[in-house]
Amino acid sequence: MIAFNKYYNHFNLISSILIFCSLILLIFKGLNFGIDFKGGTLIELRSSDSKINVSSLRDKFSQMNLGDVSVKKFGNDTDYLIKFENKDNKKNIIEEIKINLDKSFGNNFNFRRVENVGPKVSAELLRSGVIAISLSLAIMLFYIWIRFEWQFSLGAILALFHDVIVTLGVFSLFSLEINLSIIAAVLTIVGYSMNDTVVIFDRVRENLRKYSDIKIFELTNISINETLSRTIITSATTLLALLAIYLFGGEILKGFSLAMILGVIFGTYSSIYIANTVLVRLRVSQKTVLREDDQK
C-alpha cells in the first residue's frame, strides 16, 4: 500500500502555490484569446512554391495595412497561418489579400481555411463559453451534493476548480491560444475530473460504512489504494487516446488535445490530493454517512 496520506500537506501546499501562480498569471498576463473570442480574421494558406518563406510572406502582409498581423508556419513547411484583427471589418478583405498575394508571388496559394469573426459575435461566444463552464461547475456541484454529503461536494468542487484554473494557468504561461475547442476541452476535463473523484469518493463512503474504527486520514488512503489500479489504467487509456489525437489528429486538434492531456493529469492528481484532503480536513467520519442513510 502506498502511503499517499503522508504527503497530503506537502501536496496541498504545492497545489495552493500552483493555483496562486495560475491566478497571478491569469490576472496579469491574461489568456491568449484566438479570433473566436477576440474577433478578427484567420487565414490558413498553403503555398505551392518552395521559394516562398515565412519572412517574405510576413513582409508582404505587413505592407497590406491590416494592422497587427501575425504570420506563422502551421504544421508543415508549406502551410501558413495568418491572423489579424480586421478592425474596420472590411468586407472584401480576403479578396484584396488574394489579389495582393497573386501580384507578388504569382498564383501559388491555396486558401485552405478562412475564418472571420466580428466583434459582436466574438463577445457573444466568449460570454456563452464562460456561461457554459460556470454552468457545468454548478451542475456538477449540484449532482454531487445530491449523491453525497456536502463535505464530499466541497472536496469535488475544489478539485474541479483546481483542474480548470491550473490548466488555464498553463495556457496563460505558454501563451497557448484559447479558442472554442479549448472551451470544449475544459468542459470535458470538468466531466473527467468529476468522474475520477466520484470513483474514489464512492469507495470512501463504502469504507466509512464498513469500518467505524479507522480514522478518515487512514481511510482515504485505503480507498485511494483500493481504486488505484483503476485510476492508473483509465488515465492511461484516456491519455493514450488523447496522445493519438495530439500526434496524428492534425494541427486543428492540437490545442484541444493538449488541454485535455493536461486536464486528465491534473484531474487524476486532484482526485487523490485535493478531493480527499478536504474530507480529512473537514473531519468526515462514519457519522457523516450514517446520517445520510438515516435520511433515506
Place this chain on the structure above:
Amino acid sequence: MLYFSKLRIIFITLFSLLFIAIASSNLFKFDDDFFDKKINLGLDLQGGSYLLLEIDNAPVIEQKLQNLTTTIRNYFKEQNIKINNIKIEGENIFFNVDDQSKQTIIDTFTDENSDINPYYPRFKSHQLNIEDTGLNLKVNFSKQGLITLKTSSQDQAIEIVRRRIDEVGTNEPNILKRGNNRILVELPGLDDPMRVKSLLGKTANLTFRFVTNNENDSFGVEKLKYEDGIEEATVSKRIIISGDNLLDAQPKMDTQTNQTIVSFSLDRVGAKRFGKATSTGIGKQLAIVLDGKIISAPVIRDTIASGSGQISGGFTFQTATDLALLLRSGALPAPLDIIEERTVGPDLGQDSIDAGMIALTIGFLLVIIFMFVKYKIFGLITNVTLIINLFILLGILTLFEATLTLPGIAGIILTVGMAVDANVLIFERIKEELKDEKNNIVAFDSGYIKSRTAIIDANITTLLAAIILFFMGSGPIKGFSVTLGIGIFTTLFSVYFIARLFTSLYVAKNRNKEKLI
C-alpha cells in the same frame, strides 16, 4: 448478474448486428432507396462555408419612420388638426400640436381599433408608443412593434437569401433563422465562397430615376456617385420604376457594340410607367441606380413601350450574370452584414478526415494493446466489446443522420479511451472480491453489483458536461458533444450487455479455475 436468458442473448446479438449493419452502410452505396441514411460530414470535414448574417434594420426603421411622418401629417389633416415641426430624431418622431388636439391624438394612437397604430391583441401592445414630453409629442416603435418589424424583415430577407443561393446552385444549402435579426447559411462543398459572399453582401435595390439639374425638383434630389466612385450626378428622388417591377433579367451579348449587357422585362405597371417616362423624357438622362450608386445613365432616344430594356455599364460576363441574378431574386429589405464566416477548403477537409481516421486507428490500437496486455482474456473481451461499441455508436449517428465534425471524431476517440473505464472498474472490483471469495461466480457477481454506483455516477458526470456543451456550443463543438454523449450510452450498453454476456459465458465454463482474472 451473470445469468442471461436465451431470449436476452438473441436480443443482444440481433441488436448488435443491426447496428453493425447500419454503420457499415456508410461504406457502401445502395442504388435503391432501401436504406439511404448516412452520417453527414460537417463543413470542417467536407469543406464549405458557414456564414452568419445580421440584418441591419436601422435603414428599415428610418424608412418606416419617414413614411410614418407623412401618414401622421395627412391623417390628422383630414381631421383638421395641424401637425407642426414634425421631425425624426434617432428612432423617435417628434411633433407639436395645439393643446386641445393633444388628447385627441393620444386617444387616436391608443385606441385598440386605431387606423394608424395597429394593435396586436396577442401581445396586448400597439405597434407604436406615444408620449407627451411636455414640449411636444413623441412617437416611437413599441418593443413589440420593433420585434414585429424585425421578424418581418427577417422573413423577407431569408426568402431573398434562399433565392440567391438557389440561383448559384450549391447543393443542399442550409439556411436558418437565428434570433430575430440573423440568418445562418451553411453551404457545403462550395467552390467559390467569395462569389456567394459578394452576392449576399448586396442589397440589390434597383431604381430608374431621371438625372436632373433642377435643384427644386418637387420630389427632392440627391447627389449620387457612379460605380467608379469618382464621377457624380444629381438625380431626382422620384422613382420611375424599381426592381419590384422586374419580371426577368438575363445577361446578354449586345451584338452591335460587342458589350455584355443585362436585358430585363417589366411587369404591366412597370412597362406602362417606363413607356410614359421614355416618351415624355426624350433627350433626358435616365440614371440606373443600384444600392445608391449609378451603374449608367443613358440618354433616352426613343419611347420604349415594349416593357423591356437593357442595362449596360461596362460589365464583364461574370458581373452581368451576377447583376441579372440579383435582379431576378429581388432586393433585400435591409443590408446584410456577414458577422461570422468560417470557410474550409475541400482539400483541408479531406486532410482533416485522414488525420482524424489515423488518430482514431492509432488511439484504438494503443488502447486495445494496453487492455490485452493488462487483462489477457478479459482484455480481449473488453476489446471485442469496444469494437462493437464503436459500431453501435456509428450506427446511431447514421440512424439520426448526425453531423460528424473533426471535434466529433475527437469525441469518438475519447469515448474509446474512456469506455474501458467501466470494464476496468468491474474487473478491479472482481479482483478484490476474489481475495476473500473462492467461488468465481459469486465473486464476479458481487464485483458487478458493487461497482455499479461508481460507474453510473462517473458516466452521469461526463454526460452532464456533454449536455451543457450541446446546448452552449456551436457548429463543430456541438458535434463533439453529440459523439461524446451518445458514446456514454453505447458504452454502458456494451459494458452491461455485451461484455457481461461474454464474461458470463467464460466464467461459466471456467468456474473452477483459480486466478481467473
